[in-house]
Amino acid sequence: MDDRHYLVGTAGHVDHGKTELIRALSGMETDRLKEEKQRGISIELGFAHMMLPSGRQVGMIDVPGHERFVRQMLAGASGMDVVLLVIAADEGIMPQTQEHLDILTLLGIPRGIVVLNKVDLVDQEWLELVEEEVQEKLKNTAFNTARICRVSAVTGEGIDVLRETIDQLLSEVESKKSTGPVRMPIDRVFSIQGFGTVVTGTLHGGTVELGQELAIEPSHLIAKVRSLQVYKKKVNSAEAGQRVAVNLAGVEVAQVDRGSVLVTPKIFNVGKILDLKVINLSSSDRPLTQRQRVRFHLGTTEILGRLHLLDHEEIPPGQEGFAQILLDEPVLAAPGDRFVLRFYSPTYTIAGGKVLSVAKYKLKRFKQSVLEQMRIKDQGDPLDLLEREMDEPRTSSDLAALLHVSPAEIAESLKSLEESERLEIWMEDDVLLYWGKAAAEAWRSKLIRVVRVHEEEYPLRGGISREELKTRLGISWTHRRWQTILEQGSVRKYYRISGSKVQTNEGVQLPPLIIKRLDALRAYWQNVGLMPPELGIAAESCEIPKTEIQEYAGYLCEQGEWVSIGGFFYRRDDISKAKMSLVQVLQVQGEIGVAEVRELWGTSRKYAVPLLEYFDQQRVTQRKGDKRTLV
Structure with a gap:
């Protein structure tokens, strides 16, 4: 069972059979108003839901096709x-089909299926001609690669194939984010x-839960969630992608306009001036002009x-530019909308685009x-x-x-990223460091991969040195930041x-041979x-390759079993015994020379001198001329 939530909608000319489809x-009726049933056209948005062959539960929106109700279509x-x-x-592409197609392109709806409905009303030859015409007219649109399904909503022909096609297409859909702030444009009150x-x-982001306090924007009203329904069933929470009915306490119907947005309080910006990237439709018959009413x-x-308009005197059909829109009333918007x-x-569709930000003032x-x-x-989205x-x-x-933004804007964006769990906060001295969560996790994965490969390649080295790791990772940070992180x-x-x-x-598991x-x-x-002998001599006796013997000696030193002194390797136990015997003699006679030490330890000058220098460094002895005394 797929736990993600999806929304499938219709678009197209009036009376082309969207509601019947x-x-x-789904087996559900979406026309709910008396006038809709009498006139046979959808006026308001209609909703249904269905189960696909894969087990996906899918919400469905039936949008009006009549040109007078394009506002409802846009909302849906x-x-x-x-x-x-x-x-x-039996009719092919009609004027309202084209406008709906323009709207879907401007809104960036990611995936679509062309449904040739009412195939029961035409013969095969006509159907082939219509399909060819549709393919030609969709060639330069977002539907140029869309699959065409032939169906009859009345007889049921092709409906099963259409269900499977929807199912396949939804497998490519990225799930909406149920973490982060709630955002639900309100289409009915x-x-x-x-x-x-x-x-x-439709819940665009976040999770709504019983008892949660939410804001209705742009009115700045606070309401409490009294109950929730998803697909007409009572639930304790609703997630992004679901069609949701929310019973609110603390507000009256008259206070909530359709077009308002239900959101997590104090997260989103509301304003009357928006920064935009505007695209004039290539099918438009006139340019967009400065101070044009829209x-x-x-x-x-x-x-x-x-x-x-900010960078054009006017924007011709098929071209784009930067602009602001000066609205009569405030609106809630977010970058990327x-x-x-x-x-x-x-009223007819002329252009569209994406919101870049909510602005505080009119720009030059x-x-x-x-x-x-x-x-x-x-x-991209400023947060992105x-x-x-x-x-x-x-x-x-x-x-x-x-x-190139103000510290206040950065602080606000960092707060949003933190609330949506998209960043990590680290410290350097008393200064906060911000790191994108995905980047930090990818960096750590690479670091651990490099360390693990090094451990497998050189199991005796006890890990990789900090500086070698820094080089392997290509780190260009300051030394201080690298060590801190x-x-x-x-x-x-x-x-x-x-x-x-x-x-x-996990550490290293030494292979049996080692x-x-x-x-x-x-x-x-x-x-x-x-x-002790030279390492090369020992390597031959212990059947260790001479090129690797230094690694073995280094490992025993790191384990604390051996000590490296003057180019030779000693067992730590032997060094402890040597120290003890040296201290005992010095406590009795006060001083000792190299010749006496050689005799005491049963060794040669080659070993005795470096060992005495080692004990000097260890602050056990001190040299006075040719003699040693206790420190």
Whole structure:
């Protein structure tokens, strides 16, 4: 069972069978108003749901096709994962089909299926001609590669194939984020006796839960979730992608306009000026002009406003530019939101694009610094842009400088990323460092992979040195930041640090052959005392390659079994005995020379001198002329 949530909607000309198609797919009636049933056309949005062959539960939206109800169509298209472009086989593409197609393209609906409906009304030859015509007219649109399904909503022909096609297409859909703030454009508001105000919509992000306090924007009203329904069933929580009915306490129906948005309080911006990237439709018959009056559609909202072009005197059909829209009323918007512009009167679709930000004031036209800032915003959602800049740990002032925005804006964006669990916070001295969660996790995975490969390749080295690891990772941070992050990563138990070496948490499992060689080396050294042989000689006796013997000796030193002194390796036990005997003699006679030490330890001058120098360094003895005394 797929736990993700999907929304499938219809689009197309009036009377091409969209409502009948949803009824055939779901077995549910979406026309709910008396007038809709009498006239045979959808006026309001209709909702249904169905189970697909894979077990996916899918919400469905039936949108009006009549040109007078395009506002409702725009409201319904918001949040669709897959759209069914319904075309009657007996009529082909009609004017409203084209406008719906333009709207879907402007809104960036990611996937679609062309449904040739009413195939029971035409013969095979006509059907082939209509399909060829449809393919030709969709060639330069978002539906140019869409699959065409032939169906009859009346007889049921092709419905099963259509269900399977929807199922296959939804397997490619990225799940909406149920973490982070709640955002649900409201498309219906009504009252139920004994319950009060109910709002419905498609949950675009976050999770709504019983008892949760939410804001209704742009009115700044606070309401409490009294009860929830998903697909007409009571639930304790609803997740992004689901069609939701929310019973709200603390607000009256008259206070909530359709077009409002139900959101987590104090997260989203509301304003009357929006920065935009505008695309004039290539099918438009006129350019977009400065101060042009338009109808602005965003989600379920329609507001009148005027265009303020920033980089064009006018934007010709098929071209794009940066602009602001000066709205008559405030609206809630977020960077990356898709919008549609319709001509003021008569109303028809002329343009669209994406919101770059909510602005505080009107910008100057043709100013290079303004246009540069718009280009930066256009590269993506500001939160995504910020996240991209956090590919390594950075301070908030570093980020503000990189993105050319104010510290206050950076602070607000960092808060949003933290709430949606998209960043990690580290420390350098008393300064906060911000690191994109995905980048940090990828970096750690690479670090652990490098450490593990090194452990497997050189199991005797006890890990990889900090500096070698820094080089392998291509780190260009300051030495201070590198050491700080490395140490904190160890504290957070992502890996281990032992002295100057970085190790995986699992550590190294020595292969049997290496264990055998180590045991042979230990046994060989058992009787050498304070006159150890050259490593090359020992390598031959213990059947260890001469090129590798240094690794074995280094390993025994790191384990604390051996000590390296003057180029020779001694067992730590032998050094302890030598120290003890030296101290005992000095406590009795006060001083000792090299010749006496050689005799005491039964060794030669070659070994005795370096050993005495070692004990000098260890502050056991001190040299006075040719003699040693206790410190």
